[in-house]
Amino acid sequence: RPPPVYQAPPSDDRAQRPLPGRSSADGTFGVKVGPAGPSSGTTFSIAGDGRWLTARHVVAGCGEVIIRTARRKGVTVQRIVTHPNADVAVLWTRGGAPSLTLSGADLKTGQSGFGIGFPGGNPGDVHGQILGRRVMRISGQYRTNEPVIAWSQLRRVPDNGPNLAGMSGGPMLDRAGRVIGIVVAGAPRRGRTYTAAPISLNDAVRRARLQINRVPGDRQPLAQLNNRDFPAFGENLRSRLTVAKVFCRVGQRRARRPRA
Helix, strand or coil, X not given: CCCCCXXXXXXXXXXXXXXXXXXXXXXEEEEEECCCCCEEEEEEEEECXXXXXXXXXXXXXXXXXXXXXXXXXXXXXXXXXXXXXXXXXXXXXXXXXXXXXXXXXXXXXXXXXXXXXXXXXXXXXXXXXXXXXXXXXXXXCCCEEEEEXXXXXXXXXXXXXXXXXXXXXXXXXXXCCCEEEEEEEEEHHHCEEEEECXXXXXXXXXXXXXXXXXXXXCCCCCCCCCCCCHHHHHHHHHHCCCEEEEEEECCCCCCECCCX
């Protein structure tokens, strides 16, 4: 795992309270997924033996999916399991990378999160805070109706604007460096990022029959991330291929997609 970052986090969290449960009053927004084309996104290792998580729309309809390992080098994804009603997918490759850990702690309104990935196809990170729950309705190539978590963007490194396209599929980490979501969408005009809800991650892992240990919130943290040092932590994850760029190719052989 990446080395710890031992810096005391600043008091940049708002007053926190438990995130309310799902409600019929949760705001709704729509996303249209068009036909697959040559594109890239982000994925991250969830087990060191070649298992990865990403967003479903990053790999949907691709003829071939490649995880980049070095310049002009990569490994082909051998197997894909997509969640039937969430923007989450599990990937398998031969050989893996140091993995992240799923958090077992409950989310809180105002809680900080740190998104790691490849916005615009280049390395980048974002610090956000939880605003609340939303419902994302995907149409187009496939249809889903799922709960997501809405985040306000507080800091982007580098700051190339609030459009973080290319970070889709990347992990959202808590202060301890544990996964609390997967980036699935954004609202650039409002400076918002949306992540798959923990229930979707847990269900995807269950459907893929993965044995993944979750770390309770009171366990010794892997890191102590804050608004200043999270970019260095993100760069470390990318250098170890824990967080990697994933490419979608069309017109090639399709990775086998077994039924969940």
